[in-house]
Amino acid sequence: MFDRVFEKDVKITGIGQSEVGRPSLKSPLRLTVDACLEAISDAGLTCDDIDGVACWPGDHNNNGDSFSPIGSHAAKTALGLNVNWYGGGYEGPGPLGGVIAGAMAIASGLCRNVLVFRTISEASARQTSRTSNSLHSKTPGRDGSYMWRWYTPYNVFSAVSMVAMYAQRHFHEFGTTSEQLGQIPIVCRANAALNPKAIYRDPITIEDYLASRFISTPLRMYDCDVHCDASTALILSRADVARDLPHPPIRIEAIGAALNSPFSWDQIPLTRMVTAEVGSMMWARTDLKPSDVDTVQLYDGFSILTLMWLEGLGFCPHGEGGRFIEGGSRISLSGELPLNTNGGQLSGGRTHGLGYVHEACTQLWGRGGARQLKKANVAAVGAGGGPLGGSLLLVRE
């Protein structure tokens, strides 16, 4: 199927993250600088070594949009970087799009060390306007967005409307229950208790979960992630460069970025989204199997998305996700497939995508502190919802 797998020659060599605030008093650009300088230093590099910058979705609306206030232009200029290539932009395989683009820049010979980052300031934005992040706010006046204009006339203010329908359909077709789904926020909260940077760290029980108010049935408040202000960064390096750097390189073993479905929230497979096509591509680019994976960091903007990523990436059959996570022990820190070990976005904060890669690397390098897994050599990351989806298989060398 694939006769060239470029990503194996691309390594993650350093990671960084700003404070995770709800809200943070620092500006989005300052958060970005904190994350980027930490990542560059962690990799044993200086700013002079960075010759590429990648991000997703970048300077989203050229308007300081809190969903993505900082793009490659701002980061490159603030840090005084001399780059051979840079890029951002919303159109790509979801929140991991920056990593995938940066890896391609290295594999194609444009760059040796690419800085990848993701900044978000939704917690600050909501201090002044509760609807600052709504889909209605993305365009003034009539909705001219290729995709959103099919939904916003129906009082769809948030992706939760679509995602709740995926959950309802999953419950209907496969008998998935709220008690099963609730294990995802419960396990994330338990993990967050061991992450000093997590937003919410007090444990929750299934009773707390079932008693929490509905946002959009069958999804409750605890099924939705928590806004934060934060920036996350990592460094991608060419294999020969990575050999001389301080940490054991983390190899990008395989990438999943396929989109075979329409780019749409209502025309895609409702109980899978694009996770299965992304997963098929990723596993076709490696000899490893799901059973080789020690930990999964899977998108939990809404809990049902995590369940669909578990199925789509092949950790259990389609439709079996509810039974797979039943009781929560299998996906807990001491289980056979620890999930979202830093609390995910549900409790750790909506760092939006790159946080999962940061946590995967944290575990693979043995830096997890109180939440460190005993065995962590291979990690799978999947991120996105609806038609947005991408995945990474990471191996510590």
Added chain:
Amino acid sequence: MNRKLPMLTQDNRSFWSGGAEGRLNIHRCATCGSWFHPSAPVCPRCRSLDVGAHPVSGRGRVVSFTINHQRWVPELECPYVVAIVELEEQAGLRFLTNIVGTPPEEVSIGMEVRVVFEQHEDVWIPMFERAA
């Protein structure tokens, strides 16, 4: 309340304005005969350019739905139902909509529905109510 309205274009106007004549217009390919949505000037199945909007029966079934409880803006009346309805003309021919005129707690997957329109300016928003 006011709704966010779509920007009308040459490619989508038939869908949003059909309600003026009481019609739900959906694009259909004259070459392979398949219906498709969202509307576009080309058939996504066979790439024929011989496509156009045609009225459908307006009858279908609820594929999935959600009862929204979150008051996203102060003037929003909650709860309300967001749904995906599949039209009877073709398996998989579906779009996101609202179910109206039916108590939210009575909406279910598989429920038979028929189209109704809510006019705002030059837009007739296709929604569905329970079929009698």
